[in-house]
Amino acid sequence: MDPRILLIIDQGTTSTRAVIFDAAGMPQAFHAIDLGQIYPANGWVEHDPEEIWSATLACCREVLRGVDVSTVAGLGITNQRETTLVWDRRTGKAVHNAIVWQDRRTSERCRALHSAGIGGEITARTGLLLDPYFSATKLEWLLETLPGVRSEAEQGHLAFGTVDSWLLWKLTGGKVHATDATNASRTMLLNLKSLAWDQDLLMLFNIPRAMLPEVCDSAGLFGWTAPDLFGRALPILGVAGDQQAAAIGQACFNPGDVKSTYGTGCFALVHTGPVPPVSQNRLLATCASRLHGKPQYAIEGSIFVAGAVVQWLRDSLGIIGQAGEIEALAQKAGDADGLYFVPAFTGLGAPYWDPDARGAILGLTRDAGAAEIARAALDAVCFETRDLLEAMAKDMASVRMGAPKALKVDGGMVRNDWFCQRLADLTGLPVERPQVTETTAMGAAYLAGLAAGIFQDTADIAGRWKLERRFEPTLPEACRDVLYQGWSAAVARVRGV
Numbered sequence: 001m002d003p004r005i006l007l008i009i010d011q012g013t014t015s016t017r018a019v020i021f022d023a024a025g026m027p028q029a030f031h032a033i034d035l036g037q038i039y040p041a042n043g044w045v046e047h048d049p050e051e052i053w054s055a056t057l058a059c060c061r062e063v064l065r066g067v068d069v070s071t072v073a074g075l076g077i078t079n080q081r082e083t084t085l086v087w088d089r090r091t092g093k094a095v096h097n098a099i100v101w102q103d104r105r106t107s108e109r110c111r112a113l114h115s116a117g118i119g120g121e122i123t124a125r126t127g128l129l130l131d132p133y134f135s136a137t138k139l140e141w142l143l144e145t146l147p148g149v150r151s152e153a154e155q156g157h158l159a160f161g162t163v164d165s166w167l168l169w170k171l172t173g174g175k176v177h178a179t180d181a182t183n184a185s186r187t188m189l190l191n192l193k194s195l196a197w198d199q200d201l202l203m204l205f206n207i208p209r210a211m212l213p214e215v216c217d218s219a220g221l222f223g224w225t226a227p228d229l230f231g232r233a234l235p236i237l238g239v240a241g242d243q244q245a246a247a248i249g250q251a252c253f254n255p256g257d258v259k260s261t262y263g264t265g266c267f268a269l270v271h272t273g274p275v276p277p278v279s280q281n282r283l284l285a286t287c288a289s290r291l292h293g294k295p296q297y298a299i300e301g302s303i304f305v306a307g308a309v310v311q312w313l314r315d316s317l318g319i320i321g322q323a324g325e326i327e328a329l330a331q332k333a334g335d336a337d338g339l340y341f342v343p344a345f346t347g348l349g350a351p352y353w354d355p356d357a358r359g360a361i362l363g364l365t366r367d368a369g370a371a372e373i374a375r376a377a378l379d380a381v382c383f384e385t386r387d388l389l390e391a392m393a394k395d396m397a398s399v400r401m402g403a404p405k406a407l408k409v410d411g412g413m414v415r416n417d418w419f420c421q422r423l424a425d426l427t428g429l430p431v432e433r434p435q436v437t438e439t440t441a442m443g444a445a446y447l448a449g450l451a452a453g454i455f456q457d458t459a460d461i462a463g464r465w466k467l468e469r470r471f472e473p474t475l476p477e478a479c480r481d482v483l484y485q486g487w488s489a490a491v492a493r494v495r496g497v
């Protein structure tokens, strides 16, 4: 048996994880540390960069405890995307907290750019829709707001990066300032076709080029960890944004393969192939991977609130003590037909892209209680998924690709069987849950393992995907459609449409 192992860092929105995978691609050790959420103002969300780094190091050291580090063939990184950091190259210290992907502080700026009629051009170049979600306006905010930062950046003293770049910098002791094409494609500064930084966009957002990381393939040698960190320098061989990594972990390599990940938010990606796609239905075009210089692309639907609504029921309403309790509670729900929960806490993502919408629970009656609200919250995530799937199906039809036939799912929420069944019922698609639901880390392991020669190619990886359970839709179509119409009406009300 091949004794080589891969050390994977999965730095997510709510936690930092390290996972060891064996040469068969199976997880063998896992450690996670929760990440503090900082909410300095309404709609603002930040993370402490030093906390991200120290938790990463602690998780890696924990899973390596008792392991012969000479068996580590490589390290892989996957990460929450778009989250924006700037640090001083001389000290390795961040100049500000990380501005998290969920942060809406640049809504006004995006509105102004929309009004100036620039949105279409940005989409044509980047595949993204003009929204505070992406890094460009967050980086612009840091440069405009923090005293002295612009001039330091212009002198080349400061570095910008998403979380992958920050970790690469820290892991290599300040030797490597790089990112991979999947992460770069979420900044709104990258030209999706050439996968190079777009000079016109850098001018539009007034970003000094000297701040930007080098854009690399998703698999290959990024650099070596500083020798003192793990007792020996380890090669960093794979990097990808977490949703693209999950698509790789779910073996979505052929046009039409779809996965949907349910963590803090929900992100559904459909693989489209080697040519940059164009969404006509308000989804995003994104880089799925770049291997040996050859890009693959995907269309993505991003929803900002999925598991976050479960957290809200736990932390703000207190109707559950732990996320897992929602399953039993939702099962107890009575009819309460017409009850809809639109969890637009930070606006609505795809396909609405409405940063001003705010959440609502509609259709409350005397017989609605905690169980009905819990069910409505989980239903909302299912309806949001149907919103994405409908938009995806239209995009796919326009390029003569068949509509999705099944939905491969992963992420923290899919431990919940009731939710998976409801997802099948409300979308009308079979829902497939794989044996390994740590698909994000697995995707990064596959990338690092490709570079290490442990895995041969994408066909080798695809052959390793194993189904754990398939949830078949049971609700009659007419019933499903009536419920969905109710959802669409509820969304229209929170948007004031």
Ligand SMILES: Nc1ncnc2c1ncn2[C@@H]1O[C@H](COP(=O)(O)OP(=O)(O)O)[C@@H](O)[C@H]1O
Pocket (backbone or CB within 6 Å): 012, 013, 014, 015, 262, 263, 264, 265, 306, 307, 308, 309, 310, 311, 323, 324, 325, 326, 327, 411, 412, 413, 414, 415, 416, 419
């Ligand atoms: N049994 C469950 N039912 C529904 N939601 C759950 C359950 N267990 C965890 N969650 C939700 O899943 C999310 C965590 O998933 P995870 O994939 O770890 O997220 P992230 O990568 O965004 O940090 C949390 O928002 C939590 O509320």
Ligand SMILES: O=P(O)(O)OC[C@H](O)CO
Pocket (backbone or CB within 6 Å): 011, 012, 013, 014, 079, 080, 081, 082, 101, 241, 242, 243, 263, 264, 265, 302
């Ligand atoms: O950390 P997650 O799993 O919530 O993923 C966050 C996404 O990458 C944001 O685009």
